Amino acid sequence: MLRLAHLKRFGHITLVLLRSSVLRIGGTALRGIPIIGRRLPLLLPPERRFRALLEDLGGSFIKFGQVLSLQPDLVPSAYCEELFDLLDRVPPFEYGEVERIFLEDHGHEPSELFDRFDRVPFASASIGQVHKASLDGRELAVKVRRPTALRDFGSDIGLMRAMIWLISTLRLKSLDGLRLALNEFVSWTADELDYRREARYMERVRLNTGERPEARVPKVVREVSTARILAAEYLDGTTLLEYLRSLERADPAVEYRLRKIGFDADKFAENVLSNFLGDVFQHGVFHADLHPANLLILPGNVVGYVDFGITGVISDYGSRHVLSMILALSQSDVEELLEGVFSISEVTDDSDVEGFRRGLRDRAEVWFGRGRDGTRLNMSYTLILLDLIRLSRRFALLPHEEAVRYLRSVITAEGLIARFAPGFDVDRALERLSRQHLRSRALAATFSADRMIESWIAGSHLMRDGALRLDRLLDRMEKGGADEPALRRRRSPKKALAARALRLGVSVLAVAAMLVIGHEEVRPGLNLFSAEATLIAIGTLLLTWTVLRWTLADR
Numbered sequence: 354m355l356r357l358a359h360l361k362r363f364g365h366i367t368l369v370l371l372r373s374s375v376l377r378i379g380g381t382a383l384r385g386i387p388i389i390g391r392r393l394p395l396l397l398p399p400e401r402r403f404r405a406l407l408e409d410l411g412g413s414f415i416k417f418g419q420v421l422s423l424q425p426d427l428v429p430s431a432y433c434e435e436l437f438d439l440l441d442r443v444p445p446f447e448y449g450e451v452e453r454i455f456l457e458d459h460g461h462e463p464s465e466l467f468d469r470f471d472r473v474p475f476a477s478a479s480i481g482q483v484h485k486a487s488l489d490g491r492e493l494a495v496k497v498r499r500p501t502a503l504r505d506f507g508s509d510i511g512l513m514r515a516m517i518w519l520i521s522t523l524r525l526k527s528l529d530g531l532r533l534a535l536n537e538f539v540s541w542t543a544d545e546l547d548y549r550r551e552a553r554y555m556e557r558v559r560l561n562t563g564e565r566p567e568a569r570v571p572k573v574v575r576e577v578s579t580a581r582i583l584a585a586e587y588l589d590g591t592t593l594l595e596y597l598r599s600l601e602r603a604d605p606a607v608e609y610r611l612r613k614i615g616f617d618a619d620k621f622a623e624n625v626l627s628n629f630l631g632d633v634f635q636h637g638v639f640h641a642d643l644h645p646a647n648l649l650i651l652p653g654n655v656v657g658y659v660d661f662g663i664t665g666v667i668s669d670y671g672s673r674h675v676l677s678m679i680l681a682l683s684q685s686d687v688e689e690l691l692e693g694v695f696s697i698s699e700v701t702d703d704s705d706v707e708g709f710r711r712g713l714r715d716r717a718e719v720w721f722g723r724g725r726d727g728t729r730l731n732m733s734y735t736l737i738l739l740d741l742i743r744l745s746r747r748f749a750l751l752p753h754e755e756a757v758r759y760l761r762s763v764i765t766a767e768g769l770i771a772r773f774a775p776g777f778d779v780d781r782a783l784e785r786l787s788r789q790h791l792r793s794r795a796l797a798a799t800f801s802a803d804r805m806i807e808s809w810i811a812g813s814h815l816m817r818d819g820a821l822r823l824d825r826l827l828d829r830m831e832k833g834g835a836d837e838p839a840l841r842r843r844r845s846p847k848k849a850l851a852a853r854a855l856r857l858g859v860s861v862l863a864v865a866a867m868l869v870i871g872h873e874e875v876r877p878g879l880n881l882f883s884a885e886a887t888l889i890a891i892g893t894l895l896l897t898w899t900v901l902r903w904t905l906a907d908r
Contacts (some may be wrong), residue, residue: 362505363512366512369409373402400431400432400435400436407436407439412479413510415443416538419436419478419644439479444477451463451472454498454581458581466488467493468487471486479499480499481497488577488584492587493587495582495584496548496584498548510539513539514539537758544662545663548579548580548581548582552585558638559571561632565628565631567628567655569588569651570657571586571657573586588659590650592646592648593769594645597645597773614652614653615652615653620654621773624654626786629766634672635793638664639665640658642660665759667759671753671756672759675760676790677696679783683784685721685730687713697753701751703749704750705749708747709750712747712748719731734779738763
């Protein structure tokens, strides 16, 4: 049965490709016939023809087009723009199938489980569609998987794996980029078909986000969710894709609605980048599908995140070296950049390390220039990262998958921001935010449990001994060099209070200096800023009390 499904799917794909080829070959002759020529997809721009081909192929080819739309390192930007239409314009399936899925998974129809369940979905994609519902006073978004998803995608995944095997076996280096994209697509799609996995990642990112004011992640309703059904909190906002389309058609209604909630494109862009880097460098889990249909504009420029089917995971090692690469770019440090690339790549017998070094140094002369304030970037991070990925492939370096996924997410985020906030300086924001995270990492390491214990023991000895030695030095100067035992016997409570005040003053000054140097963001809650501020407050109170006692001792 499975083999028959594969054969049927292969036959359909063959017919679609054959028809497209015939039209392309005969297109030149048919151009001269106006009635026919105007109706031929061939006469459309090539990027539109490609999108029409994927739509005719259907199934996972639509999803593959969505993935390609987010990877400008593999396809030209014009194709990416056209493939964006595949993100949210897929025809929905019948409501009867929705009822059948609920009956099989829960034994009840949607109308029996929810207080209200809209029969018509408000969004539809390649794997599932989303209905609005309410339960116990909560507004929910309920995603239901297409009934044919496993069959269609299973057949397509099998065929794509065959393509991967063919490209690898025949060593078709010119198609190596396509092989990597296909391999990544197969991995993502297999995970996306099970909504339980998406629910786990959504809960994890929501927990990591915590009380961060610039991000909102829906809460999963576990009692309703299954492998084919995902129920979560409904976020009432305008998708970024809707905003972009309103710019194209000059829709005053969308503009008025966003102006009413205080939308600022630059601030929203800042929050998108800040959330993205925070998820990567603080928690190692990030939303890797930052296309405009998955981002909602909420009041106060808060970014609402939906659809966690594609989620990136990066190790502390990988994120640390990727961060060093971004800072090396901002500082025009070619050697540090080379070290970062080698740290996130696998070097094999086929790798040409010296060739890569020469190639990167040659490209660096194009990337970096001189400005009034020193070295600067001549190109955006997107173009530079694309160059790095191409150089890696050219010289057979194999970057780790987690790092490539992150770099592509950076490329996607920058390309997306360029569309809705063209005046926003992504390069400068990336540099600034990366520096903040680097400082936070250093401070977090400084305030780790082990380091705090070590520092406390060493620091307390140092401050105690330093204060006592200063006290003894003053005594010796005053008494003309009296012996140490005599000084200890004559040590007064007043001088003990002075030594303690000195130690407290040094402690408060040290913590305050770290707070200023670290440029920690002022944010309520359990975080590094709160810890430092609490230490300063306690130290200041103790210092004030000690000085008062010292003053009273004079009377």
